[in-house]
Amino acid sequence: MHFQLTDEQRALRDGTRKLLDGRFGRDRLRAAVDEPALDRALWRELGAAGFFALRLPEEAGGVGLGLPEAVLVFEEVGRALLPGPLVACELLAGVVDGVAAGERTAGLCDGSAEAVLWEHPADCDELILVEGGGRDAAGAPGRAAGVYRSAPDRVACAPLTSVDPLTPLARVTDFPRGAPLAGPDPSRLRREAALLTAAQQVGSAVRTVETAVAHARERTQFGAPIGSFQAVKHLCAQMLVRAEIARSAVYAAAVTEGAMDVTGAKLLADEAAVRNARDCLQVHGGMGFTWEADVHLHLKRAWLRAACWGVAAEAEEALAADLLG
Amino acid sequence: MDLAYTEEERAFRVRLRDWLASVLPTLPARPDPRDWPARRAYDTAWQRMLHDAGYADVHWDAAPTIRLIFLEETERAGAPYVGANFVGLLHAGPTIAVEGTPAQRQRWLPPVLRGDEVWCQGFSEPDAGSDLASLRTRAVRDGDDYVVTGAKIWTSHAEVADWCELLVRTDPDAPRHRGLTWLAMPMDAPGVTVRPLRTLAGTAEFAEVFLDEVRVPAGNRVGAENDGWRVTMVTLSFERGTAFVGEVVACRRVLGALARAARANGRWDDAVLRRRLGRLNADFAALWRLIQWNVSEAGAAPAGRGASAAPGKGGGVPGTGGSVFKLRYSHARQELYDAAAEVLGAGALDAGHEWVADRLSSLSYTIAAGTSQIQQNIVAERILGLPKGR
Numbered sequence: 001m002h003f004q005l006t007d008e009q010r011a012l013r014d015g016t017r018k019l020l021d022g023r024f025g026r027d028r029l030r031a032a033v034d035e036p037a038l039d040r041a042l043w044r045e046l047g048a049a050g051f052f053a054l055r056l057p058e059e060a061g062g063v064g065l066g067l068p069e070a071v072l073v074f075e076e077v078g079r080a081l082l083p084g085p086l087v088a089c090e091l092l093a094g095v096v097d098g099v100a101a102g103e104r105t106a107g108l109c110d111g112s113a114e115a116v117l118w119e120h121p122a123d124c125d126e127l128i129l130v131e132g133g134g135r136d137a138a139g140a141p142g143r144a145a146g147v148y149r150s151a152p153d154r155v156a157c158a159p160l161t162s163v164d165p166l167t168p169l170a171r172v173t174d175f176p177r178g179a180p181l182a183g184p185d186p187s188r189l190r191r192e193a194a195l196l197t198a199a200q201q202v203g204s205a206v207r208t209v210e211t212a213v214a215h216a217r218e219r220t221q222f223g224a225p226i227g228s229f230q231a232v233k234h235l236c237a238q239m240l241v242r243a244e245i246a247r248s249a250v251y252a253a254a255v256t257e258g259a260m261d262v263t264g265a266k267l268l269a270d271e272a273a274v275r276n277a278r279d280c281l282q283v284h285g286g287m288g289f290t291w292e293a294d295v296h297l298h299l300k301r302a303w304l305r306a307a308c309w310g311v312a313a314e315a316e317e318a319l320a321a322d323l324l325g
Numbered sequence: 326m327d328l329a330y331t332e333e334e335r336a337f338r339v340r341l342r343d344w345l346a347s348v349l350p351t352l353p354a355r356p357d358p359r360d361w362p363a364r365r366a367y368d369t370a371w372q373r374m375l376h377d378a379g380y381a382d383v384h385w386d387a388a389p390t391i392r393l394i395f396l397e398e399t400e401r402a403g404a405p406y407v408g409a410n411f412v413g414l415l416h417a418g419p420t421i422a423v424e425g426t427p428a429q430r431q432r433w434l435p436p437v438l439r440g441d442e443v444w445c446q447g448f449s450e451p452d453a454g455s456d457l458a459s460l461r462t463r464a465v466r467d468g469d470d471y472v473v474t475g476a477k478i479w480t481s482h483a484e485v486a487d488w489c490e491l492l493v494r495t496d497p498d499a500p501r502h503r504g505l506t507w508l509a510m511p512m513d514a515p516g517v518t519v520r521p522l523r524t525l526a527g528t529a530e531f532a533e534v535f536l537d538e539v540r541v542p543a544g545n546r547v548g549a550e551n552d553g554w555r556v557t558m559v560t561l562s563f564e565r566g567t568a569f570v571g572e573v574v575a576c577r578r579v580l581g582a583l584a585r586a587a588r589a590n591g592r593w594d595d596a597v598l599r600r601r602l603g604r605l606n607a608d609f610a611a612l613w614r615l616i617q618w619n620v621s622e623a624g625a626a627p628a629g630r631g632a633s634a635a636p637g638k639g640g641g642v643p644g645t646g647g648s649v650f651k652l653r654y655s656h657a658r659q660e661l662y663d664a665a666a667e668v669l670g671a672g673a674l675d676a677g678h679e680w681v682a683d684r685l686s687s688l689s690y691t692i693a694a695g696t697s698q699i700q701q702n703i704v705a706e707r708i709l710g711l712p713k714g715r
Binding site for chain 1: 329581606610615649704711
């Protein structure tokens with residue numbers, strides 16, 4: 001057993017971090033807050049770097065890597081708070097033409113969710129809806145489980161002001177369904193979407209620990225760095241514990257691809273990202289409450305991701321049922 | 326990033342499983358937990374069986390993954406715990422293996438591996454708990470002996486131990502970490518008094534040890550005089566990591582039993598309880614993965630890093646990663662048994678119930694081997710690099 005990153009996986013992680021640092025640093029992040037339209041040039045660049053074709057076989061022009069590698073890349077994405085329909089494009093690269101190269105974009109909606117949310121509605125060239133394939137297997141009453149596609153202009157939406165300034169949202173009210181697509185399997189798509197979302201949560205959780213620690217070393221009160229006070233230290237220590245536990249769960253789920261492993265990993269990663277962002281905010285004190293600090297961007301995105309591809313209540317029920325299985 | 330076991334690791338597992346299946350039915354009944362001599366006899370007999378079957382030094386020489394498999398399989402099979410052999414196998418033994426002279430290794434290690442001798446630990450004192458370096462038990466050199474006077478506390482198996490790994494102050498004028506020395510003290514030496522301490526669970530799981538001018542031969546000193554803090558740290562770092570493998574396996578089994586009990590008694594209909602159990606399922610699954618992660622890391626550690634603290638060639642010490650693990654595990658264990666109480670309802674007031682006894686003992690987990698508060702300081706200062714301070 002060697003449950004550690006291989007040298008190649010380390011190189012992939014480091015390379016991704018470097019690419020994102022260079023192309024989506026803090027200035028670009030803050031610019032995206034003011035102007036959330038997708039940066040198509042960046043998208044094409046990511047496509048050219050093999051970002052979306054990561055898991056496509058080499059004979060199909062892909063990079064030929066597996067789910068663990070995709071998880072490492074998405075951890076970096078979460079760390080950088082890179083916006084866009086990333087999970088959708090990663091999973092649909094072999095389904096929708098042009099997505100693998102970053103030339104076109106696709107969105108992915110969970111048709112079985114309480115509210116069918118569509119991320120970046122103005123920037124998707126195509127919309128895919130996955131119906132059913134969850135724990136209950138079947139879709140909503142009267143609908144067959146399956147994966148459906150639609151041209152975005154045929155989808156009816158209600159507007160929604162997204163809590164996350166980096167992720168515009170619409171609420172889908174009507175999605176015209178044709179015959180289901182033959183290729184993708186709904187439960188697999190759902191599982192992988194949950195896992196890649198969880199990977200981003202881990203990246204965010206790790207980043208907010210680092211941000212909190214950096215601030216706690218820098219900020220001086222009562223004549224000492226606030227990080228020398230145990231009350232602050234212990235907040236930071238618990239943040240690391242959450243991030244590391246979630247990371248182990250997410251990496252393991254990437255290796256096993258087991259449904260319960262993914263469900264548990266998403267639950268813990270959601271919690272790590274949300275609670276770490278809140279603790280990071282707390283460590284920042286008043287500045288943490290400002291628009292100018294980046295902390296709220298992590299928190300809001302963490303909330304959004306926690307609401308996608310399996311929420312805590314569903315996950316806990318599924319994991320409870322698993323104990324009896 | 327791979328969770329598959331190698332052929333060698335799988336073969337070890339199969340061989341061990343077969344052996345356990347053949348010997349466990351031949352074991353005598355478990356002793357009364359209040360009968361210390363019987364417990365010692367039972368635990369050491371088990372160690373002797375492991376020794377004769379070639380598993381004696383699995384904690385020392387084996388690669389961390391082999392150790393993990395050993396602990397996982399023995400727990401699954403319901404084999405006896407390390408029990409009275411704990412300090413010898415996991416604390417004093419590894420310390421002597423790394424820091425002892427060849428003669429000391431020859432004198433003390435084989436009896437530990439054979440289950441012939443039992444060790445206990447004399448580190449903590451009534452006034453030196455988390456702040457271990459403030460300990461005051463004095464050792465004064467007199468000819469070929471040290472004369473030791475003081476008091477130790479939280480000493481498990483003191484009533485039945487042959488030896489005590491003892492941390493004493495030899496230079497009261499030196500900076501506090503620099504005046505300590507590590508001694509192997511025979512427990513039958515004149516001046517040693519053992520007083521059992523009753524825990525809140527009602528049982529006497531450890532003792533106070535009073536030392537009144539106890540003479541310990543200078544040849545029983547491991548490491549240099551006044552270098553005892555460093556020698557001791559070698560031992561302490563060995564405590565974290567794979568130590569909890571068997572317990573996590575056991576917790577996951579208990580969790581399944583809780584779910585079945587809740588369904589049988591109707592409490593499964595309570596969504597709040599159900600969701601708590603589901604959450605614990607995720608928690609313990611993740612803790613298991615973190616063990617696998619830490620063990621893989623220890624196995625991959627280059628010689629000279631973790632390996633310096635491990636007696637064996639394949640060793641490596643789960644270091645600060647162990648603090649992250651213990652912080653979550655100790656609380657998760659308490660949450661597990663709180664959930665058990667919820668499942669039991671009024672039955673949670675029956676101290677005779679196994680889960681209630683385990684609930685009581687779980688209260689020590691956030692205190693023993695470094696309180697959660699100390700662990701958080703360790704994580705914050707040594708991993709995150711936050712400045713020391715109060």
